[in-house]
Amino acid sequence: MNPDDDPEKRIQELERPLTNQAQTSELGTAGPPGGWLPPPPPPPPGYYGPPMPQPSVPSSSSGLRVGWIVLVLLVVGLFVGGGVIVWTNLANRSAPGFPSISGGGGTFTTATRPSRATPTPPGPSSSAATVATPAPGASQSVAGVNANKELACDDSVVTISGMNNTVAITGHCTLVQVSGMNNVVTIDAADTIDASGMDNKVTYRGGSPKINKSGFGNTVEQD
Template sequence: MSADDDPEARIRDLERPLSDFARAAELTVPSAGAEGYAPPPRGRGIAVAVGAIAAALVIGAGVAVFLIAGGLTNTTPGHPSLPSGAAPAPSTAPIDVPAPPAEPSPAVPVPDSAVTVTIAGAGENKTVACAGNYVSVSGVSNTVVLTGQCAGVTVSGIGNIITVESTPRITASGLNNRITYRSGNPEVSTSGLDNVVERG
């Protein structure tokens, strides 16, 4: 019987190139201790899976505590809470609609604390419209008539005569000043000597 007729010999001949190739591959793969080669970490996939399971358990426990503590109950003061699965009844409570902001009256200007009208000098005779502003009068022997609504009036100096139509505050200092207001009941503050504030 020749080698071509023997099936086992034929199989050995066919397997020989495969075993030679495997032996050559083993020689080219570095061993675990070779320089520059680190073996793949073992158990890393298991650690990731265990971490994911632990995170899922923590999140699930948090959701359970939230639900048990009543985090999803629908309660409003004065209304009973609904049992789970119940549909809420339509609300019949009145709806509060905010009122539009009130506009200031055109007859009384809104005071602007940033604007102060200053009148100074000696022997002046003036009529000034307050228009909701603060007015400060100083100097000597001035006669001033203030019309409209003033935010506040301050008078200082000597011998000034002031007439105010309307103001919530009057402050007088200095010497011998006379302030007359025509309407309202202003808050009056005086200092100095012989200053008079009166209604007239």
């Protein structure tokens, strides 16, 4: 029998490179660069035994890939958590029970300034002229602002004051006294007419009354 055909001898020759590599690793001798092992020699012709063992090469890419996946998950989790917190705060602010700003022990409110009503000045009187008929020899008077009156004299004394009054006197008066401002007086007849104040106008229709004037801008004349 040819010794080259011995199967056990062939197996030993094939396992010899692996044994030498193991001994080299135990002694600390650096292997081939790149972290991979040289492929074993091809089996001799006519070998029908089990397939030759292949050397395993450690892979470092799988660990790096796992690290990147963990980092991406952490970043996504931070973004999602932050969005949930912001949305919750906004929802609480719009809720009916959200606390309002308070100060000094009570709820802060804006003070409302009270409105000031502007008083409306009284307008000129539009009432019709009134007629007063006193007793013979009695005294009568007219005062105020924007009055419009008609008096009847029976030897009476009439006193007119105030502003912007219009007075018409019928009958005969013993004395008519006019003061104030801008009064317009019409007299049928009088014994004496006294005009004082400012810008009063007195007109008489008949007789020859005694006229006394003082003040500024007063006129006494016959119609």
